[in-house]
Amino acid sequence: MITDRFLQGCRATLVGLTVLFAAASSQAATIIIVNADDPGFGFNDATPATPVGGNPGTTVGEQRMAVFQFVADYWGKRLRSDVPIQIVSFFPDLFCTSTQAVLGAAGAYNIFSDFPNAKRTGTWYPSALANKLAGVPLVTDPDPFVSADIIAYFNPNLGTPNCLARATFYLGLDGKAAANQIDFLTTVLHEVGHGLGFQTFTDGETGLQQPLDATDTVGLPSIWDHLIFDPQQRKNWEQMTNEERAASALVSRNLVWNGKNVARDAPRVLDRGTPELFVFGAGLADFYQIGLALFGPVFDKNTFLSAELVRWVDQTGGLNQACAALDANAAKAINGRVAVIDRGTCAFTVKVKNAQLAGAKAVIIADNALSTPPPALAGVDATITIPAVRVSLPDGLEIKAAIASVKKPRFAPFGVLLSNPLKLAGADYLNRVYLFSPNPYQGGSSISHYDTLATPNLLMEPFAEPNQAIAVTAPGDLTLELLHDIGW
């Protein structure tokens, strides 16, 4: 069974087609790059370039191809297959604004079920893996736009005024991108990871499984769906109804990858200790998900802070926003406690600095819009010395209600900020790594990535992160372990 769901809208003209073969050692997989760019574009961009970071190319196009070839060799050495893996790649215009851009996208070009040696029946497999298991190519058409295993495309416009103006792709092979650059090598490594099988073919937004044909209303699960486990529903995705899957996709830091290879190696890769907020008293005794501040002290295994929670009250206007400092008398209510402050009106750094000046030990920012997991608190202020975290809108309401329910002189609830040593950073108590399941749903990012909580950063997180290692397997990463779990 074949679908070409990833082909739509991204077919390129086959002008100047070149095919490059990766050097392959015995047992390793051969990865073939099909350059589908028009002359002068993308991989064929003749703009002169200075060799950089071990990349000898002298044009932008040559350097892009050298990076891709490096990635093809890198993945090829770490995979085993008797069937060459074909990747069709090109540089179309992708979504861009001056502050946001799609760096690239990739996926399986063909998917198959019920082929010879399939380990599970009635289950979709990505083409590269299906070919490996079958031991023969399942499509033999000489046209790569029919037989390709993976399609991968990348943004050619990065760094131009209307496309993430302040960032360009770094084309070196040494992982040494500057602060204003995005490493193309790790971007390609990531995208090829999707194409090899780091993705579900089920629509997480609707819960619909990929159908066999236009008349099929039920579809088949993906091999992924047997290994996505929802601890709240106590089901794998393939055991759920469409409605249950769609609901499952919206519960952040709940869905886990339930494969034995990832769980076995996670302790070698992820730091021990998950940043958490525990609140107890006034009827609460719960852990809350938090977003960490990008300013102030680093949250690490030494972080442990416990204090009574107090609602910040502005001296004028009666709001709880902390955009202005308190006088000495009003500051007494905050001193030595954890200030709970509403998001809005002014920068996070302003709020936290005002709380620090009032003597707060830490700050909890209560979000004013629904977004889980709670995003990081952005900002820069080197004078901030107290920790700050963000909680989600509903969690903030719950905590604020608990504080309000307490009549002095009884204690308000206490908050404990800690790095929970019983959990790896990015995994649950059983070392099962969290998948990215934000609310609202993020098409193209939800489900088919690891959660952003993972520390150090994993290759298959949804956003490019600085200092990502050039690695796909333990101890540097957990991408290959997941591919082993699905049958590689």
Ligand SMILES: [Zn+2]
């Ligand atoms: Zn991705």
